[in-house]
Amino acid sequence: MDREEARRRIERLTEELNEHAYRYYVLDSPTVSDAEYDRLSRELEALEAAYPELVRPDSPSHRVGAPPRADFPPFRHPSPMLSLQNCFSEEEFFEFHRRVQKLLGTEEDVTYMVEPKLDGLSLELLYERGLLQAGATRGDGMVGEDVTPNVRTIQGLPLRLRGADPPERLVVRGEVILEKAHFERLNREREEAGEPAFANPRNAAAGSLRQLDSRVTASRPLSYMMYAPGLPVPGVETQQELLERLREFGFRVNPRSVLCHGAQEVAAAYRALLADRFSLPYDIDGMVVKVNRFDLQRRLGEVSRSPRWAIAWKFPPVQETTRVREIVVQVGRTGVLTPVAELEPVRIGGVEVSRATLHNQDEVRRKDVRAQDTVVVQRAGDVIPEIVAVVLDRRPAGSVPFVMPERCPACGGPVSQAEGESALRCANMDCPAQLRERLLHFASRGGMDIQGLGEKIVERLLERGLVKTAADLYRLDAATLAEIERMGEKSAQNLVAAIEQSKRRPLSRFIAALGILHVGEHVAALLAQRFASIGDLMRASAEELTAIPGIGPEVSASILRFFEPKNRAVVEALLEAGVTPLAEEKKPAPSGAPLAGQIVVLTGTLASMERGKAKALLEALGAKVTGSVSKKTTLVVCGENPGSKLAEAEKLGVRVIGEQEFLDLVGHTPS
Numbered sequence: 001m002d003r004e005e006a007r008r009r010i011e012r013l014t015e016e017l018n019e020h021a022y023r024y025y026v027l028d029s030p031t032v033s034d035a036e037y038d039r040l041s042r043e044l045e046a047l048e049a050a051y052p053e054l055v056r057p058d059s060p061s062h063r064v065g066a067p068p069r070a071d072f073p074p075f076r077h078p079s080p081m082l083s084l085q086n087c088f089s090e091e092e093f094f095e096f097h098r099r100v101q102k103l104l105g106t107e108e109d110v111t112y113m114v115e116p117k118l119d120g121l122s123l124e125l126l127y128e129r130g131l132l133q134a135g136a137t138r139g140d141g142m143v144g145e146d147v148t149p150n151v152r153t154i155q156g157l158p159l160r161l162r163g164a165d166p167p168e169r170l171v172v173r174g175e176v177i178l179e180k181a182h183f184e185r186l187n188r189e190r191e192e193a194g195e196p197a198f199a200n201p202r203n204a205a206a207g208s209l210r211q212l213d214s215r216v217t218a219s220r221p222l223s224y225m226m227y228a229p230g231l232p233v234p235g236v237e238t239q240q241e242l243l244e245r246l247r248e249f250g251f252r253v254n255p256r257s258v259l260c261h262g263a264q265e266v267a268a269a270y271r272a273l274l275a276d277r278f279s280l281p282y283d284i285d286g287m288v289v290k291v292n293r294f295d296l297q298r299r300l301g302e303v304s305r306s307p308r309w310a311i312a313w314k315f316p317p318v319q320e321t322t323r324v325r326e327i328v329v330q331v332g333r334t335g336v337l338t339p340v341a342e343l344e345p346v347r348i349g350g351v352e353v354s355r356a357t358l359h360n361q362d363e364v365r366r367k368d369v370r371a372q373d374t375v376v377v378q379r380a381g382d383v384i385p386e387i388v389a390v391v392l393d394r395r396p397a398g399s400v401p402f403v404m405p406e407r408c409p410a411c412g413g414p415v416s417q418a419e420g421e422s423a424l425r426c427a428n429m430d431c432p433a434q435l436r437e438r439l440l441h442f443a444s445r446g447g448m449d450i451q452g453l454g455e456k457i458v459e460r461l462l463e464r465g466l467v468k469t470a471a472d473l474y475r476l477d478a479a480t481l482a483e484i485e486r487m488g489e490k491s492a493q494n495l496v497a498a499i500e501q502s503k504r505r506p507l508s509r510f511i512a513a514l515g516i517l518h519v520g521e522h523v524a525a526l527l528a529q530r531f532a533s534i535g536d537l538m539r540a541s542a543e544e545l546t547a548i549p550g551i552g553p554e555v556s557a558s559i560l561r562f563f564e565p566k567n568r569a570v571v572e573a574l575l576e577a578g579v580t581p582l583a584e585e586k587k588p589a590p591s592g593a594p595l596a597g598q599i600v601v602l603t604g605t606l607a608s609m610e611r612g613k614a615k616a617l618l619e620a621l622g623a624k625v626t627g628s629v630s631k632k633t634t635l636v637v638c639g640e641n642p643g644s645k646l647a648e649a650e651k652l653g654v655r656v657i658g659e660q661e662f663l664d665l666v667g668h669t670p671s
């Protein structure tokens with residue numbers, strides 16, 4: 001392929017991929033399979049790697065993120081980003097409506113656009129001649145933070161406006177959100193990786209958008225919806241037309257927005273939305289009512305940074321008051337101390353709540369929650385309950401502020417605080433609470449999946465000193481287990497069988513089961529793709545680890561720290577006890593440099609291309625191509641009449657692929 005052909009192909013692929021992404025993320029109706037989409041992406045990535053100067057500004061490859069920066073540059077909004085006045089009842093809304101009528105000097109019905117009030121964080125986007133130039137947060141309303149590299153990673157957010165005739169300059173506003181299902185998955189992964197969970201989807205979205213490393217943003221499934229102009233849009237005279245135009249430009253726009261004639265219709269829309277509140281895939285905390293006509297909006301104007309033509313009609317929060325029985329401190333698998341309020345049970349939105357996490361010491365201090373306090377507890381949708389505030393005038397006399405213990409409540413060892421973290425940790429690796437959590441994690445479904453090894457049994461095994469590390473599990477026999485209180489012979493045998501079965505799990509599960517800080521299922525899968533065995537992972541250097549797309553310096557440091565002699569001994573004991581993690585089938589990574597970290601050897605003759613070209617294609621995808629097979633080789637590409645390299649590869653158990661598989665891997669269609 002010559003340069004001109006490459007240019008045309010890159011243009012074609014960019015357009016095709018953007019169209020597919022639009023259909024998938026905005027319209028929710030994809031027309032190609034994921035595999036086909038991946039194939040096209042890989043083809044584009046290979047071409048872009050070979051011709052970096054031909055990469056287009058709207059290329060989907062910009063969505064993978066860029067290296068970290070020191071700070072966010074300021075971004076001056078072309079017009080101030082206003083905030084909304086709130087109202088909380090039908091009466092208050094009718095008052096707003098009458099004021100609008102009065103200011104407009106009319107008794108007639110006013111037409112309003114009614115939109116769900118998304119609970120995320122506001123975003124402004126600037127496009128010039130159809131291309132995304134900048135994305136910024138609200139900041140103080142006048143100047144926000146320029147988060148352009150992060151914004152580019154949001155799936156379904158147009159890097160180029162759709163349609164043939166984009167305006168010279170377009171400034172639009174909307175909200176970045178994290179859908180509830182994605183929020184829950186993100187938190188599960190964080191917990192598995194020993195990282196603190198986010199309190200709610202809004203915090204998670206804000207934390208994800210305000211990342212100095214946009215590759216982190218790219219790894220978070222953020223979404224967005226647009227709903228307001230930042231500057232007048234030529235030819236658009238109403239909010240309804242605006243939403244229509246935004247949709248045509250390729251933005252996600254809330255399908256639940258409705259036009260209402262008069263206040264009664266607005267009130268009906270409120271009741272309908274309130275009823276559906278928890279069934280929407282994202283959090284909303286009310287609805288926004290906007291005078292539809294822009295000329296009327298201009299006549300109404302604004303007071304003290306809020307427009308007089310719009311109002312936020314908030315939903316009643318799902319809150320109850322109850323009493324804190326006591327504050328206990330839990331010790332997690334990685335030693336993190338989490339204060340938890342034990343509550344007198346209350347029903348909130350149909351669910352009984354008896355505990356609420358206080359997250360960490362900063363949070364306890366900020367809220368000043370104490371034992372015996374009466375507190376307001378809130379449940380937002382499916383999210384974990386939280387304490388909103390203390391009812392101070394019901395605080396009993398003589399109560400004292402809660403302080404985090406200086407020693408671990410489980411083992412009495414010292415606790416410490418890492419720099420830049422609010423979490424306190426128990427540093428004692430042998431702390432029984434950590435041991436218990438680590439064993440439970442080891443045996444959990446995402447790990448070695450040992451059925452029947454639950455909390456009770458783990459506790460008894462620890463109490464009796466039968467188990468000190470995961471490796472000890474594999475030395476248990478049915479007779480010893482049957483001696484444990486309330487454990488019959490049959491269940492003892494079942495448990496031994498389940499432990500035996502767990503010896504052969506995929507390498508990724510074994511790595512996840514170890515409970516390395518920051519290494520959840522996702523990172524474990526990346527590592528298992530890169531390394532053929534746990535031994536290889538234990539020997540890996542920081543450079544080799546950070547060369548894997550999706551693994552940054554923090555994760556890499558944590559892995560290196562984990563494999564200090566003591567944990568290494570546990571891993572070795574596990575292998576000695578017969579645990580045999582199964583090497584993973586290798587598949588190309590979907591994004592980033594797809595073959596980064598792979599060490600490839602070519603042998604034999606390829607029918608479709610010269611060896612030099614094959615080498616260039618592999619290198620363009622991030623692979624290192626070497627001349628001879630060694631233990632470090634991760635892949636051998638085998639053509640016709642292979643030499644001794646094939647035999648060597650087979651001896652070392654290196655993966656060997658044929659020509660067709662190679663072509664699929666590099667996304668190359670022979671011409």
Ligand code: IVH
Nearest residue numbers: 082083084115116117118122227228288307
């Ligand atoms: S319009 C001047 N529409 O609510 C009007 N805002 O205090 C500008 N919000 O910070 C906002 N959903 O982030 C508008 N459909 C919607 C909204 C919405 C959520 C947020 C927005 C703003 C806050 C208003």
